[in-house]
Amino acid sequence: SSLDNQAQAQETFSWKMVTSWPKNFPGVGQGPERLAELVDEMSDGRLTIEVFGAGQLVPGFEVFDAVSDGTAELGHSASYYWKGKAPEAQFFAAVPFGMNAQEMNAWLHFGGGMELWNEVYEPFGVDVMVAGASGVQMGGWYNKEINSIDDLDGLKMRMPGLGGEVMSRMGVAIVNMPGGEIFTSLQSGAIDATEWIGPYNDLAFGLHQAADYYYYPGWHEPTVMFETIVNEEALAELPSDLQAILTTAVRDINANVLDEYTARNNDALETLVNEHEVELRRIPDDVLAQAREYSDDVIAELAESSDLATRIYESYSTFQDKVVNYHAISEQAYYNARNPEGDTTE
Amino acid sequence: MSQTSQLPPLVRALDSASEWFGRTLAWLIILMMLIQFAIVLLRYVFSVNSVFMQELVMYMHAAVFMLGAAYTLRHDGHVRVDIFYRKMAPRRQALINLCGIVFLLMPVMIFIIASSLGYVSNSWRILESSPDYGGIPAVFLLKTLIPLFALFMIIQGAIELVRNAYILTGRIVPPSADTEHLEERV
Amino acid sequence: MLEFMPLILFAVICIVLMFGFPVAFSLSGTALVFAGLGLGLEAMGVDANFDAGYLAALPNRLYGIMTNTTLLAVPLFVLMGVLLEKSKVAETLLDAMALLFGSLRGGLGISVTLVGMLMAASTGIVGATVVTMGLMSLPTMLKRNYSMSLATGTICATGTLGQIIPPSIALVLLGDVLSSAYQQAQLDMGIFSPKTVSVGDLFMGALVPGMILVVLYMLYIAATAWLRPHTAPPADRQELMDELGHTSGIGWLLLKGLVPPVVLIVAVLGSILSGFATPTEASAVGAFGALVLALAYRQLDLATLKDVLRSTTHVTTMVFMILIGAALFSLVFRAYGGEHMVTELFEGMPGGVVGATIIVMLVIFLLGFILDFIEITFVVVPIVGPILLAMGLDPIWLGIMIAINSNLISDTAVWLCAVLSAWRCAAISAHIGDLSWRDSFHSDSVRHAVDAGALPWASDLVAQPV
Ligand code: NA
Numbered sequence: 002s003s004l005d006n007q008a009q010a011q012e013t014f015s016w017k018m019v020t021s022w023p024k025n026f027p028g029v030g031q032g033p034e035r036l037a038e039l040v041d042e043m044s045d046g047r048l049t050i051e052v053f054g055a056g057q058l059v060p061g062f063e064v065f066d067a068v069s070d071g072t073a074e075l076g077h078s079a080s081y082y083w084k085g086k087a088p089e090a091q092f093f094a095a096v097p098f099g100m101n102a103q104e105m106n107a108w109l110h111f112g113g114g115m116e117l118w119n120e121v122y123e124p125f126g127v128d129v130m131v132a133g134a135s136g137v138q139m140g141g142w143y144n145k146e147i148n149s150i151d152d153l154d155g156l157k158m159r160m161p162g163l164g165g166e167v168m169s170r171m172g173v174a175i176v177n178m179p180g181g182e183i184f185t186s187l188q189s190g191a192i193d194a195t196e197w198i199g200p201y202n203d204l205a206f207g208l209h210q211a212a213d214y215y216y217y218p219g220w221h222e223p224t225v226m227f228e229t230i231v232n233e234e235a236l237a238e239l240p241s242d243l244q245a246i247l248t249t250a251v252r253d254i255n256a257n258v259l260d261e262y263t264a265r266n267n268d269a270l271e272t273l274v275n276e277h278e279v280e281l282r283r284i285p286d287d288v289l290a291q292a293r294e295y296s297d298d299v300i301a302e303l304a305e306s307s308d309l310a311t312r313i314y315e316s317y318s319t320f321q322d323k324v325v326n327y328h329a330i331s332e333q334a335y336y337n338a339r340n341p342e343g344d345t346t347e
Numbered sequence: 348m349s350q351t352s353q354l355p356p357l358v359r360a361l362d363s364a365s366e367w368f369g370r371t372l373a374w375l376i377i378l379m380m381l382i383q384f385a386i387v388l389l390r391y392v393f394s395v396n397s398v399f400m401q402e403l404v405m406y407m408h409a410a411v412f413m414l415g416a417a418y419t420l421r422h423d424g425h426v427r428v429d430i431f432y433r434k435m436a437p438r439r440q441a442l443i444n445l446c447g448i449v450f451l452l453m454p455v456m457i458f459i460i461a462s463s464l465g466y467v468s469n470s471w472r473i474l475e476s477s478p479d480y481g482g483i484p485a486v487f488l489l490k491t492l493i494p495l496f497a498l499f500m501i502i503q504g505a506i507e508l509v510r511n512a513y514i515l516t517g518r519i520v521p522p523s524a525d526t527e528h529l530e531e532r533v
Numbered sequence: 534m535l536e537f538m539p540l541i542l543f544a545v546i547c548i549v550l551m552f553g554f555p556v557a558f559s560l561s562g563t564a565l566v567f568a569g570l571g572l573g574l575e576a577m578g579v580d581a582n583f584d585a586g587y588l589a590a591l592p593n594r595l596y597g598i599m600t601n602t603t604l605l606a607v608p609l610f611v612l613m614g615v616l617l618e619k620s621k622v623a624e625t626l627l628d629a630m631a632l633l634f635g636s637l638r639g640g641l642g643i644s645v646t647l648v649g650m651l652m653a654a655s656t657g658i659v660g661a662t663v664v665t666m667g668l669m670s671l672p673t674m675l676k677r678n679y680s681m682s683l684a685t686g687t688i689c690a691t692g693t694l695g696q697i698i699p700p701s702i703a704l705v706l707l708g709d710v711l712s713s714a715y716q717q718a719q720l721d722m723g724i725f726s727p728k729t730v731s732v733g734d735l736f737m738g739a740l741v742p743g744m745i746l747v748v749l750y751m752l753y754i755a756a757t758a759w760l761r762p763h764t765a766p767p768a769d770r771q772e773l774m775d776e777l778g779h780t781s782g783i784g785w786l787l788l789k790g791l792v793p794p795v796v797l798i799v800a801v802l803g804s805i806l807s808g809f810a811t812p813t814e815a816s817a818v819g820a821f822g823a824l825v826l827a828l829a830y831r832q833l834d835l836a837t838l839k840d841v842l843r844s845t846t847h848v849t850t851m852v853f854m855i856l857i858g859a860a861l862f863s864l865v866f867r868a869y870g871g872e873h874m875v876t877e878l879f880e881g882m883p884g885g886v887v888g889a890t891i892i893v894m895l896v897i898f899l900l901g902f903i904l905d906f907i908e909i910t911f912v913v914v915p916i917v918g919p920i921l922l923a924m925g926l927d928p929i930w931l932g933i934m935i936a937i938n939s940n941l942i943s944d945t946a947v948w949l950c951a952v953l954s955a956w957r958c959a960a961i962s963a964h965i966g967d968l969s970w971r972d973s974f975h976s977d978s979v980r981h982a983v984d985a986g987a988l989p990w991a992s993d994l995v996a997q998p999v
């Protein structure tokens with residue numbers, strides 16, 4: 002009845018959103034803030050979201066558990082952090098030599114990716130929406146020149162996830178540490194190299210003050226796809242219009258985060274090269290070739306780890322093969338046409 | 348809080364078990380130090396890094412303070428604001444301990460168990476593994492330390508409850524402060 | 534009334550703490566009672582402004598504490614300190630120092646101060662270190678006719694000195710809390726190139742003010758010895774040698790007692806300050822070095838080792854239990870909107886950041902009479918730290934101010950007691966621990982020392998006015 006509808010329309014919800022980033026963190030941290038503002042405005046205050054930075058309500062790596070058990074209704078994070086709970090989740094964040102942001106969005110929204118991702122999280126009572134991308138990252142900051150594969154041997158580097166596993170098979174000693182320790186460790190020589198995100202965030206972290214060489218491309222993270230996760234029960238309690246508002250707002254920040262990175266990375270790279278005289282280097286071809294080979298192994302092992310992983314791998318790699326073929330004569334051909342000299346940075 | 352002999356047999360047995368467990372647990376400290384030292388050697392001298400060893404140190408560290416809490420309670424090692432407490436007669440101290448255990452310690456520990464059961468059982472359900480390559484595939488065990496910590500505290504809390512009740516009712520004559528300290532040092 | 538619940542919670546906790554039940558459980562237990570009150574009021578339809586959702590975050594927070602890698606340095610630094618102490622490395626060091634300086638007026642007091650400084654890793658947290666210092670030095674000083682107030686004051690002051698001289702465990706804990714508060718504050722201010730503050734930075738920042746304090750303490754002792762020679766008379770070196778039971782030459786004792794521990798401590802500190810190693814790495818090396826020293830001095834048998842490990846377990850557990858208690862407290866405090874309340878309070882403060890800082894320092898100073906440095910670090914700093922830093926305060930400066938403030942409290946206590954003891958020594962003879970009545974650790978420590986060995990001397994001397 003209309004009376005019921007009215008009552009429902011007046012019901013308000015105040016949700017908590019936990020994130021894996023410091024509050025207001027540049028780029029990725031702006032996503033959840035924008036989401037909260039949009040939802041508040043679109044719902045005329047019927048759904049308000051309080052955003053918590055990492056550690057404010059729960060630690061950054063507890064986001065998934067907090068959403069899963071309803072401590073917070075919403076979370077913003079990246080799925081590769083949940084490797085210990087569901088190894089399959091790694092496919093949806095960053096795959097070495099895998100799809101870039103544009104291609105990932107295509108696979109997730111139109112290639113069956115989202116359905117598989119939701120299937121991974123289903124046992125945890127969590128719904129997922131893709132909520133931002135970094136774009137192709139940088140290869141990382143090095144205090145040693147990398148001219149051949151041999152130069153990697155014994156190198157101490159911070160690189161998480163699948164990329165880190167590939168590096169460790171190339172002889173690199175992979176070290177794990179939280180973001181806050183990266184700068185000091187690199188400066189003191191406790192590590193020889195680190196990857197972080199891209200020029201925008203790397204400049205902000207001051208990594209140029211601690212390393213000599215800035216290598217590209219970020220083969221290990223052709224993008225990171227961020228996620229908004231929702232507690233299933235909480236979501237079910239929302240009236241359908243608020244559900245639609247939430248979904249739409251997440252779709253907005255998905256584009257918005259990538260746009261911000263694309264816009265800011267340009268300026269930041271210019272600042273790094275021109276003002277801070279950072280030496281930009283391309284990762285040697287033989288290193289890339291070796292990394293590609295090991296990546297295939299690491300991903301194949303992941304694909305064999307469960308039936309679901311196999312299905313995700315098949316969907317992912319089929320889509321990638323097709324899109325690579327098409328992009329060879331579209332994006333790639335166009336890039337080549339636009340810039341026939343290719344890489345002119347050196 | 349270390350007088351045991353006059354306590355009822357069951358309590359006495361639990362108390363001895365707690366003491367034995369605490370003493371055994373303490374050995375983790377030196378193991379942890381040796382492994383962390385080995386990590387430093389490996390990293391700086393041999394450029395080798397072991398995620399497994401790093402996590403092992405973390406597991407041991409967590410085990411020491413989560414499971415050692417009850418042992419420290421047994422030895423009255425949790426810091427007090429003792430401006431007034433110190434000057435009180437042993438019976439009054441026993442009364443404060445009695446009330447503190449019933450109204451402060453026990454509710455907190457029960458709450459920790461109640462609020463962590465879902466959290467921990469979710470981890471067991473999927474046998475949660477390390478978030479890092481090469482890590483220890485037993486995060487579910489690590490998380491189990493949370494309710495286990497509270498359970499140990501409840502058991503030790505109950506023992507201390509009996510001990511303090513005995514002091515309060517005069518069934519145990521508490522040692523004078525001085526001799527107690529001498530005992531500890533000898 | 535209900536909007537002041539965060540403040541009421543805080544006040545009630547202060548009262549509950551005075552009863553003397555362990556701090557960790559008083560903190561968390563009282564907070565839990567308030568949570569129950571909030572739930573009850575909300576259930577009765579009263580708007581208590583209590584968001585019960587916060588309580589559910591407790592297991593996540595506990596797991597966060599368990600997996601915090603910065604705090605791995607805590608048990609290892611404690612182990613290093615306890616090893617140096619129980620295996621008599623510290624004692625040999627003190628003997629060597631005493632022989633070096635003892636023949637000067639006030640020299641024994643200066644030796645105690647220097648050893649306290651070097652034992653920084655564990656003193657200030659490990660009461661036991663102050664116990665040993667007391668055990669080792671009080672009888673010697675009193676036998677040399679040091680005044681009771683100067684001797685015990687030196688020991689107490691040196692004990693708290695350990696909090697600010699790196700590698701202090703208190704600074705490790707403070708660094709961990711401040712680093713996240715600082716990053717947060719900068720991002721809140723719109724600074725998207727956040728600087729980081731590490732435990733090492735805090736160590737570096739604490740070094741100079743710490744050294745100034747050491748120098749001031751030594752100057753005070755020297756001046757006292759100069760102006761009132763009978764309070765700190767010189768000792769005869771040969772007599773000291775005999776009393777300390779050393780038969781070898783003084784050169785050998787200095788070489789053996791002074792060089793190895795000083796090299797170890799300087800190496801550990803240097804590797805952190807130079808950024809060569811993380812505090813956790815350095816603490817492992819330090820503890821290993823202390824183990825080797827203890828074995829080399831043939832002072833470590835199985836019984837001593839067991840004792841060391843048990844003490845280390847107790848101290849580590851005690852520290853982390855406060856952290857756990859503070860976690861529950863902070864959730865309930867926030868569930869009542871305490872954070873917003875404090876922010877509003879500070880933003881409305883006249884005098885801006887200076888006014889707010891003065892108020893915070895005053896509050897910390899007053900709280901310091903019941904709470905320890907680590908309790909302030911876990912309970913107060915997470916609440917006020919981000920706000921003050923967001924108002925533009927430098928994090929190192931804030932950290933060092935807090936550390937010095939805690940030192941100031943104990944100095945005040947020591948000074949008060951010194952004044953008191955001048956006219957009413959007999960009143961405190963029963964519990965010399967009351968000399969530093971603020972700090973349960975230090976007071977306990979000196980009391981333990983007196984109980985265990987120094988009492989005969991103490992009661993003799995305390996009976997007469999100083
Ligand atoms: Na990255």
Ligand code: NA
Nearest residue numbers: 653695696701
């Ligand atoms: Na110290």
